[in-house]
Amino acid sequence: EAEVAQSPRYKITEKSQAVAFWCDPISGHATLYWYRQILGQGPELLVQFQDESVVDDSQLPKDRFSAERLKGVDSTLKIQPAELGDSAMYLCASRTPGTNGYTFGSGTRLTVV
Amino acid sequence: KQEVTQIPAALSVPEGENLVLNCSFTDSAIYNLQWFRQDPGKGLTSLLLIQSSQREQTSGRLNASLDKSSGRSTLYIAASQPGDSATYLCAVRGGGADGLTFGKGTHLIIQP
DSSP, rough: OOOOOOSSEEEOOOOTEEEEEEEETTTOEEEEEEEEEETTTTOOOEEEETTTEEEEEESSSSSTEEEETTTTTSEEEEEEOOOGGGOEEEEEEETTTTTTEEEEEOOEEEEEO | OOOOOEOSSSEEEETTOEEEEEEEEOOOEEEEEEEEOOOOOOOOEEEEEEEETTEEETTTEEEEETTTTTTEEEEEEOOOHHHOOOOEEEEEEEESSEEEEEEEOOOEEEEE
């Protein structure tokens, strides 16, 4: 079964440091999303890509967060500098053409100390 | 702005019981609704996807219904098992956003 790949699974970083997460969506999925999930809450959308273009980054804290999908395949989400409040699960998802169902990766658990 | 509410927030029942999880959304102009399962510290696993034109979907012991006009969906779990223990998340696509809008989830514990 096709999967969305994410790495790393866990990341511990000190505040003010830079951190990056990687996502490889299911092959052929043009639409890719990054979500952030704070403990006890539902995931919230950070950024949406259609191929290599950003479609929606209205909820992305652009002073410290950046996202790219240069070749329209895999994607990187970066935080610089990290703050204590950034501790959360970062989830990547891609959308299946046709059914428009979403498939999520296993996520990256970020802890900022 | 779309808002999704899930009730109850937590539920603990003995093994073997049938149970219902509820989801409501404020904007009925949705494309579809998806139920996910999340185990502690893990990613999301899709359970059922209901298109806006559909009334229900079934997979094994799971049945999800959708009443778009009233902004409600239910997830029915039959003959619950301890392995069903997890957080169940409801998410809708549409209502002004292309991405999914999630509820906060129902934390389910099935007692052996």
